[in-house]
Amino acid sequence: MTVAEGLGTDILTSLLDTIRFDDRGLVTAVAQQYDSGEVLMVAWMTRATILETLETGRVCYWSRSRGERWRKGDTSGHHQWLRGMRLDCDGDTLLLLVDQKGPACHTGRRSCFFRAVDGPSPGAEVEPLFQSGAPTEQSVGRL
């Protein structure tokens, strides 16, 4: 039984109805490693990719640049497994608690947030490359 089946259609529909998608049908999603608390990336989801994520347990986003579903890890093998999903108070942002295999960032870093704007070394990269020569996502540029 999938997660979505487990939820039951009525509950799931009513939960999805509380999400405030923008005029493009998108909602912001923050992915956080469920155990370490690392904020890994921010991307976009549609109602359909949320459903797919709940049904399969593998996180699926919407790529704005390619205009298509983007099942995280299909190219790189660095899958994101869903451990929990939360909605914020005004319903326009999701927090995904995930188990990220390998780097989340297409640059090969664990987190996309590797550039420091302030701190001891402003402008410095604060995230090392996760694995030299690691395969990366096709999702370069604007997601």
Add this chain to the structure above:
Amino acid sequence: MTVAEGLGTDILTSLLDTIRFDDRGLVTAVAQQYDSGEVLMVAWMTRATILETLETGRVCYWSRSRGERWRKGDTSGHHQWLRGMRLDCDGDTLLLLVDQKGPACHTGRRSCFFRAVDGPSPGAEVEPLFQSGAPTEQSVGRL
């Protein structure tokens, strides 16, 4: 000496120039408690509110609903102090490492992400009220 002064005008300008603001001049900002890792809220910033945040050390957002600066905690007293700021790989999202005093959410909860979409109790509230009768922000509704 403020953080912004410490950075130097050239470095700060070049850092701010790497941020990709949308056509409204806004960039998404994720606020995370710097020590516990809690994701507290997601809001918007402009170039001016980023500068104010760096200069004062107190986080200042842009309220889309009110069309004005929103210095977190001015109404509620629940200030957010900046401990670090990072930019993501494609330059359109900031991660703020903050020290949040009291609840971050205008509903009185520590985090805005208090509604579970999946998990053992879908639809349940997973964040308790931080403090009964706590003063809340004026920022109800869409930020």
